[in-house]
Amino acid sequence: MKRLLIDGELVGADRAFDSLNPATGEVLGQAPDATVAQAEAAVAAARRAFDTTSWSTDVQQRVRCLRQLHKALVEHGDELRELTIAEVGAPRMLTYGAQLDQPIEIVRYYADLLEGYAMTEDLGEVEVRGKPHRRWVEKEAGGVVSAIVAYNYPNQLALAKLAPALAAGCTVVLKGAPDTPLVTLALGELIAEHTDIPPGVVNVLASSEVAVGEVLTTHPDVDIVTFTGSTATGRKIMAAASTTLKRVFLELGGKSASVVLDDADLATVAMFSAFAICSHAGQGCAITTRLVVPRERHDEIVEQVAGMMSQISYGDPADQKTFMGPLINARQRDKVDGLVQRAVAAGAKLVTGGEKVDPGFFYTPTLLAGVDPDSEVAQEEVFGPVLAVIPHDGDDDAVRIANNSIYGLSGGVFSADEDRAIAVARRIRSGTFSINGGNYFHPDAPFGGYKQSGIGREMGVAGLEEFLESKTFATVVA
Known part of the structure; x- marks a missing residue:
């Protein structure tokens, strides 16, 4: 059985739920069914990792870890391919594109982007009350991210959220879809076993319980929610997150x-x-x-x-x-x-x-x-x-x-x-x-919608900046 990733440890749960092979209708395997307490523990781990470690400020560490993740995904591509085919029902030919191989390249794209991305912008000097003032803007990580993905393209959706969030310096709690939990949990195992991403920076959950999703969208220690799924659910998430004024990015339905x-x-x-x-x-x-x-x-x-x-x-x-x-x-x-x-x-x-x-x-x-x-x-x-x-x-x-x-x-x-x-x-x-x-x-092209198709953009430079905050500084020039 696959395991949850919470605070750097691969753990089970007291209960499990079935994942079906949609091509046969038969049980493919079981996923650990995370509890509300485990969701809260994952959020606490992400909060601690953000507040007390150097993850949010050490750009070189983040680049190195993203490159490790990319390498692990490539090296384990064959097993991920077979799992994606079996659990998602994705045709084999599609895994060589948007179901697997293209999403893997999102990780490399953000490692490359981060190396050359300017986290500081000089605004120059202005004169105020007769004195020159030097001003600049610095980009900072947005905080703890709850990332909730849908079943249809689980590799794409997870990596399009996870890679830019990590590149920005955020910590993440990633929740897979109840219909495709094993694919997302496999990603968590690769992170735990093949990267130096510190404990708590990435936590990966699977759950059949609605209350677990509610924790991830309402918890006061979560700063950002990014969700892909139906517009009806997106509306509920936006309303739930409003009580703490979280930043919410939604990739929803289309017609x-x-x-x-x-x-x-x-x-x-x-x-x-x-x-x-x-x-x-x-x-x-x-x-x-x-x-x-x-x-x-x-x-x-x-x-x-x-x-x-x-x-x-x-x-x-x-x-x-x-x-x-x-x-x-x-x-x-x-x-x-x-x-x-x-x-x-x-x-x-x-x-x-x-x-x-x-x-x-x-x-x-x-x-x-x-x-x-x-x-x-x-x-x-x-x-x-x-x-x-x-x-x-x-x-x-x-x-x-x-x-x-x-x-x-x-x-x-x-x-x-x-x-x-x-x-x-x-x-x-x-x-x-x-x-x-x-x-x-493509990884460098922003993706997202107008109207009730969502808020915000994934991928591209815009996808990184969704997870950054801007802080403006000024000092009096002596």
Whole structure:
């Protein structure tokens, strides 16, 4: 059984909970089920490490430890890969990208960034009451961080929080998702066994108890909360953290639109749209789940997308030929199926898919045509391989439809005229955007959303600065 990491020690718990393999529905293993007392102990350890050690001020130590962590992740990549495939249901091919190999490089990126990052800014002198005053700004670590991650990309989400927080000099309590605890606990074991990160600087928990999450978001010794998950949960965390005015960073849901202009290459649109919606079975907050197309080309585009979907392989995620794996659990699959069935009842056309496949928690690639932009399936985050095709009547109408959402995480646009495409992209309120299939996702590129898709940014320089405080100094020049 994997173990919790609390104050530098790998420990068990008095209870455990099952982690399932979503491709089979069978028990993969058990995770120690941390108690409220253990969560409080983890927070206390992080507080002590921040307040009484040199971690927050020793830049070279932090660089060295981040490089050790990167090395450990690379050297143990094969075992992490197999665990990610089995517990997350991530197809093997995806672990060579966003599920594992790319997240590992986030750690190296922040080690490199930290070495050259200026923690001091000179503001020069000003004259006040006839005397010169020298002023400067110093960056300091923000404090103790509670980092809570979702199940869909646990390596990416954990390292995109952990690496910049550590680079900034913060101490961290990291909590894995109840559906994928083993992957996150494996990270804690690597930290304990293969790095010189001091006791208490990183603590890693797994728990099925809601009260543990409440400790991490309300404890007075926690300074910063960073959370990835649903918008509904994000709202609750923001409210809970408000009693102590914690800094809160939220990476939440999305209902991103891919806008097709009337001069777009339809073959490219069909391929990109079909494979994007089926990436990790649609369990990605930034996936473009609405395809907004010219009304006069609606049927033609639907036919081509359906053709591409028919070529997508789904099944055993361990098979290197599999493109799409399962949904995470039966509850999520039932939610997806319910949204599809209600969409059809409301007037959408089910072109292909809409079927549960056993064993495991598979759901066939699903295409809905003629979707009303105000309907439930066009407004609610599905988190499954379901693409809703919505007709538009020109660029202005397409922009209106794309912005008709409480979310603003991502988006895309296709056009033969790049200037026209960029002009449309600039009118859509979202934190990231793809032009003709461009890939923005990289450790140096800030990621986050507008509106109810979240607050703050992960990765890039912006991701480091989320965990820093600015202190302004002034002294009278003699």
